[in-house]
Amino acid sequence: MRRRRGIGGFLFRWxxxxxxxxxxxxxxxxxxxxxxxxGKFEGQRWALPARVFARPLELYADRPLLGDQLxxxxxxxxxxxxxAPDVPGSYSRDGERFLIRTRSFRFWDGEEPAYxxxxxxxxxxxxxxDDASGGPAPALVRLDPxxxxxxxxxxxxDRVLLRRKDIPDLxxxxxxxxxxxxxxxxxxVDPRGIVRASFSNLRAGGxxxxxxxxxxxxxxxFYLTADRTFERxxxxxxxxLLLERRYSKDEILxxxxxxxxxxxxxxxxxxxxxxASSFFFNKPIEELGIPETALLAGMVQAPSSLDPxxxxxxxxxRRNLVLDxxxxxxxxxxxxxxxxxxxxxxxxxxxxxxVGSYPDFISLVRRQLQRDYREEDLRSEGLNIFxxxxxxxxxEVEKALPSRLSELEKSRRMKAGSLEAAAVxxxxxxxxxxxxxxxxxxxxAGFNRALDSVRSIGSLVKPxxxxxxxxxxxxxxxxxxxxxxxxxxxxxxxIWAPKNYDRRVNGSVTLHRALSSSLNLATVHLGLSLGITExxxxxxxxxxxxxxxxxxxxxxxxVSLSPLEVAQVYQTIAAGGYRAPLRAIREVMDPNGRPLNRxxxxxxxxxxxxxxxxxxxxxxxxxxxxxxxxxGEKLPKGMTMAGKTGTTDEMRDSWYAGxxxxxxxxxxxxxxxxxxxxxxxxxxxxxxxxxxxxAIPNEPLSDIPPEGVVVAGKGEAPYIAGTAPTARGGGxxxxxxxxxxxxxxxxxxxxxxxxxxxxxPEPKEAPKASSRKNLFMSDFYN
Numbered sequence: 001m002r003r004r005r006g007i008g009g010f011l012f013r014w015x016x017x018x019x020x021x022x023x024x025x026x027x028x029x030x031x032x033x034x035x036x037x038x039g040k041f042e043g044q045r046w047a048l049p050a051r052v053f054a055r056p057l058e059l060y061a062d063r064p065l066l067g068d069q070l071x072x073x074x075x076x077x078x079x080x081x082x083x084a085p086d087v088p089g090s091y092s093r094d095g096e097r098f099l100i101r102t103r104s105f106r107f108w109d110g111e112e113p114a115y116x117x118x119x120x121x122x123x124x125x126x127x128x129x130d131d132a133s134g135g136p137a138p139a140l141v142r143l144d145p146x147x148x149x150x151x152x153x154x155x156x157x158d159r160v161l162l163r164r165k166d167i168p169d170l171x172x173x174x175x176x177x178x179x180x181x182x183x184x185x186x187x188x189v190d191p192r193g194i195v196r197a198s199f200s201n202l203r204a205g206g207x208x209x210x211x212x213x214x215x216x217x218x219x220x221x222f223y224l225t226a227d228r229t230f231e232r233x234x235x236x237x238x239x240x241l242l243l244e245r246r247y248s249k250d251e252i253l254x255x256x257x258x259x260x261x262x263x264x265x266x267x268x269x270x271x272x273x274x275x276a277s278s279f280f281f282n283k284p285i286e287e288l289g290i291p292e293t294a295l296l297a298g299m300v301q302a303p304s305s306l307d308p309x310x311x312x313x314x315x316x317x318r319r320n321l322v323l324d325x326x327x328x329x330x331x332x333x334x335x336x337x338x339x340x341x342x343x344x345x346x347x348x349x350x351x352x353x354x355v356g357s358y359p360d361f362i363s364l365v366r367r368q369l370q371r372d373y374r375e376e377d378l379r380s381e382g383l384n385i386f387x388x389x390x391x392x393x394x395x396e397v398e399k400a401l402p403s404r405l406s407e408l409e410k411s412r413r414m415k416a417g418s419l420e421a422a423a424v425x426x427x428x429x430x431x432x433x434x435x436x437x438x439x440x441x442x443x444x445a446g447f448n449r450a451l452d453s454v455r456s457i458g459s460l461v462k463p464x465x466x467x468x469x470x471x472x473x474x475x476x477x478x479x480x481x482x483x484x485x486x487x488x489x490x491x492x493x494x495i496w497a498p499k500n501y502d503r504r505v506n507g508s509v510t511l512h513r514a515l516s517s518s519l520n521l522a523t524v525h526l527g528l529s530l531g532i533t534e535x536x537x538x539x540x541x542x543x544x545x546x547x548x549x550x551x552x553x554x555x556x557x558x559v560s561l562s563p564l565e566v567a568q569v570y571q572t573i574a575a576g577g578y579r580a581p582l583r584a585i586r587e588v589m590d591p592n593g594r595p596l597n598r599x600x601x602x603x604x605x606x607x608x609x610x611x612x613x614x615x616x617x618x619x620x621x622x623x624x625x626x627x628x629x630x631x632g633e634k635l636p637k638g639m640t641m642a643g644k645t646g647t648t649d650e651m652r653d654s655w656y657a658g659x660x661x662x663x664x665x666x667x668x669x670x671x672x673x674x675x676x677x678x679x680x681x682x683x684x685x686x687x688x689x690x691x692x693x694x695a696i697p698n699e700p701l702s703d704i705p706p707e708g709v710v711v712a713g714k715g716e717a718p719y720i721a722g723t724a725p726t727a728r729g730g731g732x733x734x735x736x737x738x739x740x741x742x743x744x745x746x747x748x749x750x751x752x753x754x755x756x757x758x759x760x761p762e763p764k765e766a767p768k769a770s771s772r773k774n775l776f777m778s779d780f781y782n
Contacts, residue, residue, distance in 0.1 A: 034242050034246075037223070037239055037242045037246065038246060041243070041246070041247065046157070046161070046258065046259075046271075046382075047157065047379065047380035048161065048380060048381065048382030048591060049151050049158055049382070050150065050151040050378045050379070050381070050382070050384075051149075051150055051382075051383070051385065052147070052148050052150065052151070052365060052385045053145040053146065053147055053148065053384065053385065053386050054145050054146040054148050054387060054389040054390070055388055055390055055432075055434075055586070056107070056112075056142040056143055056144065056145040057070075057142070057143045057392075058141070058142050059117070059119060059126060059129055059140065059141045059143070060126065060129065060139060060140040060141075061126055061127075061129055061139075062125050062126060062127075063126040064125055064697030064698075064699075065121060065124070065126055066121070066697075067093070067095070067096045067098075067121050069392050070119070070121070071093060071098075072392070072395065073143070073391065073392060074091050074100065074143075076146050076391055077089075077143060077144060078282040078283060078348075079091050079100070081093065085099055085100065085101045086101065087101060088101050088102065088103040088104070088114045088286075088287065089103050089283065089284065089287050096120060096121040096122060097118070097119070097120050097121075097128075098117070098118070098119040098120075098121075099116070099117070099119075099132055100115075100116075100117045100119060101114065101115075101116055101117075102115045102116075102117060102141065102143055103143075103144045103284070104144075105142070105144035105145070106593050107386070107587075108386065108587040108589050109595075112141075112142050112144070115131065115138065116131065116132035116133045117129065117130070117131065117132060117138075117141060118130040118131075118132045124697065129141070146391055148358050148361075148362070148387070148389060148391075149357070149358065149362045149365075151378045151379060157269045157271055158265075158268050158269065158270060158271065158275055159258055159259075159270075159271040159272040159274065159275050160272060160275040160278065161258055161272070161274065161382065161591060162254065162258055162272065162274045162285065163254065164250045164251075164254040166274075166285070166286070167253070167254070167257050167273070167285070168286055168288065170288075170290070170293050171257075171273060171285070171288070171293050171296070171297065172253060173326075173329075173331045174293055174294060174322065174326055174331055175214065175256075175300070176214075176329075177322075177325045177326055177328070177329040177331050178297050178298065178300070178322055178325050179214055179217070179300060180212075180213045180214040180215075181329065182213075183213065183214050183215075186213055186215075186244075187241060187244050187245075188213060188215045188216070188237070188240035188241040188242075188243060188244035188245075189213060189215075189216065189240055190213050212236075214256050215240040215243055215244055215252055215256075216237065216240045217256065217260070217300075218240075218243070218252060218255055218256045218259060219235075219236050219239045219243060220236055221259050221260060221261065222255065222259050223235075223239060257272060257274070258271070258272040258273075258274065259272065260272060260273070260300055261303055262275075262276040262279075262296065262299055262300070262303050263276065263279065263280075263299070263303045263304075263307055264304070265279060270303075273285055273296055276296055276299075277292075277296065280295070280296070280308065280348065281347070281348050282348035283348075289340075289343075290323070290326075290332055290340045291323070291340040291341075291343040292346060294319045294320075294322040294323045294326060294340065295315060295319040295322075295345060297322055298315070298318040298321065298322040299315070299318070301318070306318050308345050308347050309347055312347075315345060316345060319345070323337040323341055324337060357443060358389060358394060358436075359438075359443065359444070360436050360437055360439070360450060360451075361387070361394070361433070361435070361436045363438070363445075363448050364433060364436055364448075364450075364451060364584045365385065365387055365584045365585060366378075367451075368584050368585055368599075369385070369585070369588075372588075372597050381590065381591070382590070382591035383589065383591070384588070384589040384590075384593075385585060385587075386585070386586045386587045386588070387584055387585055387586065388427075388430075388432035388433050388583065388584055388585070388586060389433070389434065389435065389436075389584070390435060392696065393425050393435040393663075393696050394435040394437075396435075396691075396692040396695045397423050397425060397435045397436075397437050398437060398442035399691075399692070399695075400423075400688055400691035400695070401421050401437055401688060402440045402441065402442075403691070404687050404688045404691050405419045405420075405421055405440050405669070405688070408669075408679065408683075408684060408687070412677075412678060412679070414677070418677075419440070419669060419671065419677065420439055420440055420669070420670060420671065420672055421440050421449070421668060421685075421688060422437060422438055422439065422450040422453060422563045422667070422668045423436070423437045423450065423563065423665065423667045423668075423688065423689075424436050424450050424564050424566075424567040424665065424666045425663060425692075425693075426567050426571055426663070426665075427662060427663060427664075428571065428574045428660075428661065428662050428663060428664055429575060429580070429662070430580060430583075430601050431568075431571055431575075431579075431580030431581055431582045431583060431601070432582075432583060432584075432586075433564075433567075433582055433583065433584045434663070436450050436451075436564075437450060438450045438452075447672075449562075449668065450562065450563045450564055451562055451563075451564055453562060453563070453668070454546070454560045454561060454562050455560060455561075455562075455648070455652075455653045455668060455670065456557055456558060456559065456560050456648045456652075456653055457557050457559055457560070457561050457646055457648075457653075457655060458556070458557035458646035458647050458653060458655055458681065459518045459556070459557055459644060459645060459646045459647065459655075459681065460557065460566055460646035460655050460657050461535075461539070461554065461555070461556070461557045461559050461646075462515060462518065462557075462644060463515070463570075463573060463615055463619060464535060464538045464539045464542060464569065465526060465527045465530070465535050465538075465555060466511065466514075466515045466523075466526070466615055466618060467607060467611055467612065467615040468534050468535055469511065469526055469530055470511075470608075470610075470611040470614045470615055471538075471607060471608045471611040473610070473611075473719075473720040473722075473723040474723065476511060477511070477614075477717070477720070477723055478510065478511055478512040478614055478617065478618060478718070478719065479510050479511065479512065479717050479719075480510070480511045481508045481509070481510065482508070482509055482511055482514050482522040482525055482526055483507070483508060483521075483522065483525050484500070484505060484506040484507060484508070484519050484521045484522035484525075485505055485507065485521060486499075486505060487525065487528075489552065491551065491552055491553070496552055496553065498520050498521065498553075498556055499520065500519055500520050500521055501518065501520065501647070501680075505521065506519060506521075506522070509522055510717075511526070512617070512618040512621060512717055513621075514526070515615075515619070515621075515622065515626075515644075516618060516619075516621040516622045516625055516626030516627070517626050517627065518622075518644075518645065523555060523556065524552070524555050524556065527552075527555035528555070532550045532551070532552065532554065532555070533550060535554070535555065536548045536550055536554070539559070539569065541606040541607055542568070542569040542572040542573065542606065542607065543565070543568035543571070543579050543581070544559075544561060544565060544568070544569055545565060546560070546561060546565065557646065557648060563668050564582065564666075566655070566657050567582065567664055567665075567666045568581070568582050569657075570657045570658070570659060570664050570666065571659075571664045572606060572607070572612075573612055573615060573616065573619075573659075574616070574642075574659035574664050575603075575612075576609045576612045576613060576616075576706060577605060577606060577607040577609040577611070578603050578605055578606070578609070579603070579604050579605075579606045580601060580602065580603050580604075581602055583599050585599045586599055587599065609706040610705075610706055610709050610720050611720075613705050613706055613709050613718070614709070614717075614718060614719075614720070616642050616701065617642075617718055619642035619643055619644060620640060620641070620642045620701065622643055622644055622645070623635070623640075623641050623642060623643055623658070627644075627645040627681065627682045628643055628644075628656070628658070628682055628686055629682075630682060630686060630690070631643070631658075631689070631690045634690060635694075639698065640660075640700040640701040640703075641658055641659065641660045641693075641698070641700075641701065642659055642701060643656060643658020643659065643686075643689075644657055644658065645680065645681030645682045645685070645686055646685075647680040647681045650676040651676050651677055651678050651679055651680060652670060652671070652674055652676055652677070653668060653669075654668070654669040654677070654679040654680060654681050654684030654685040655667070655668050655669075655681050655685050656681050656682075656685040656686040656688075656689045658693075659701075660693070660698035660699060660700065660701065661698065661699035661700050661701045661702055662698060662699040663693070663696075663698055665689055665692075667685040667686075667689040668685060669684040669685045669688060705718060708720055708721050709721070
């Protein structure tokens with residue numbers, strides 16, 4: 001008896017010791033799991049991609065805008081056209097009158113509220129902007145900006161984060177009805193729910209209800225692998241209990257809604273209902289209806305096998321089952337369920353993809369961002385990047401390039417696809433890049449010619465030469481006589497003897513005609529008189545960054561720049577001598593809406609504004625009388641533009657750079673293999689330039705001269721005060737003898753004699769210039 005008691009006591013002690021040991025191990029393991037749960041749930045839960053947005057379309061009285069352009073913008077933003085717009089993200093159109101229900105959006109400077117707007121357009125401008133709900137008329141409304149790209153985490157997960165208040169109650173109630181009817185009652189696991197789900201599935205003859213709680217599903221996706229092992233199931237249950245003990249039901253729902261996997265877009269994994277709503281329906285989640293909500297909730301069970309694009313029948317069947325469950329639990333009425341069953345799946349074409357639309361422009365954005373952010377920050381911190389891209393302008397550029405290039409190839413009997421092109425459009429005053437195309441094929445993420453194709457610019461260099469001359473008013477005016485006569489000089493061991501494009505020699509010509517007719521010989525004489533160093537220094541002041549070889553041939557375009565660099569040079573001329581370094585980014589915000597880096601306008605006075613005005617006047621005559629007359633003949637009444645054609649040796653490169661009162665645009669056309677193509681600047685690039693610039697709103701050039709410039713009579717050249725043209729040469733010029741084809745000389749007879757010429761003043765400081773300089777261009781090219 002004692003022996004049995006001794007053995008029993010021994011076993012009891014060992015069992016107790018084992019139980020204590022197991023309990024202690026379980027406690028320690030639970031503490032470890034608790035740390036894991038808290039560590040991820042309270043830290044950075046997800047690596048979030050940076051979101052890149054286009055500029056918001058601003059509506060205000062008298063803004064230039066066409067009805068079709070406004071509708072195209074609304075369509076790009078996935079606004080739905082309806083007979084009676086009653087929810088945000090919808091609109092109606094009756095001729096040139098729009099009723100728009102805008103969406104609210106959080107910008108860097110605050111929240112833009114949702115509006116009910118009446119917008120009336122007339123003669124290409126906003127004529128009416130009223131609050132349709134009866135409130136005071138707003139002075140300015142910003143539409144929500146278009147999402148144009150995401151910079152993904154390395155593992156290619158993508159999601160749009162939602163806060164609990166942003167998740168529609170309809171979706172929450174549907175998830176609970178389908179996945180976890182006891183969610184608000186259980187403590188993380190629900191044994192009764194397992195039994196109930198098994199019975200429901202058996203009765204339905206298929207899986208219609210999940211057995212795991214929403215909390216367990218979150219744990220499985222958030223912390224664990226998909227391995228079907230006993231150990232993983234135990235961890236899942238323990239972590240679900242710990243999660244429920246630590247956090248509220250709303251916090252768990254928010255994490256679940258953002259974590260759940262709902263499909264695949266190539267290499268991009270679609271996580272969370274926020275992104276899934278955009279990916280499948282091109283709608284923000286708050287705009288989903290009953291059938292769309294049912295589809296997303298149903299896909300949680302098996303996203304791959306229920307993919308509505310690839311397996312539409314299975315997805316439809318699952319959606320209708322979810323609708324029955326919604327009606328069963330009183331989420332919706334039976335009548336609503338039956339009506340929703342008759343609706344199509346409603347999947348949007350293209351997948352609502354924010355990536356790939358504008359890869360050339362995004363390349364520019366990324367290069368600018370690399371100055372301020374690490375690559376891992378862009379891939380994980382969820383930054384919101386607001387850019388300068390104008391989709392209205394970008395659309396016209398992308399439309400013009402392929403159509404005009406195809407037409408040129410056909411007319412020249414060239415092989416289809418042999419021509420390539422690049423284009424850059426910027427704003428005059430702000431230096432913002434509005435549109436950029438690195439090739440004729442829109443959306444092709446290949447070689448970006450706008451940024452990386454460095455080609456000889458030909459006669460595009462000439463405005464810098466004439467600007468340098470006009471900056472010396474004691475020596476040169478627009479009517480100064482230049483000699484368009486042969487040039488021959490030894491350069492190294494070779495003789496350099498340039499010729500005019502038409503091989504003619506024109507003798508004595510006015511300075512403005514030499515530029516408008518792009519006379520090589522007169523330009524060379526002028527450049528040599530100024531000095532090559534003076535010309536190269538002028539190019540650098542205008543914004544060129546690359547090293548320029550100081551050789552005579554640079555006076556005729558032996559200068560290699562990218563289209564973006566050319567745009568910088570011409571932006572400075574267009575802005576009256578004030579250089580605003582080109583920028584593609586306006587603001588950067590963190591995911592909580594806090595502004596981070598700002599990219600302000602940084603303006604610097606670099607050349608005499610009087611000389612810039614005179615140069616622009618001569619470049620206007622390029623359009624009206626010179627090598628760009630094709631454009632001049634197409635300008636609408638009251639519109640004025642200026643520019644310069646460019647052609648390189650053997651017609652390997654065709655260029656046109658020009659500007660209106662508010663936009664600068666540069667186009668290059670050529671072949672990637674550097675072979676001649678037989679297109680001069682006026683026959684190639686100019687046609688592309690005109691196609692898109694004439695299709696977008698433009699302001700005419702200002703006819704108000706800067707202080708110190710005298711505007712002569714109609715048709716006569718302006719001049720700097722104190723240097724009025726005379727018949728004695730120098731600052732004034734003799735009227736040149738008529739030459740063959742000269743139809744542009746301006747009558748200067750009877751001009752007053754010139755007083756002692758004034759020296760050119762130092763450029764004034766630019767008004768409202770930022771003290772912070774934007775060195776983007778120098779960072780990019782050095």
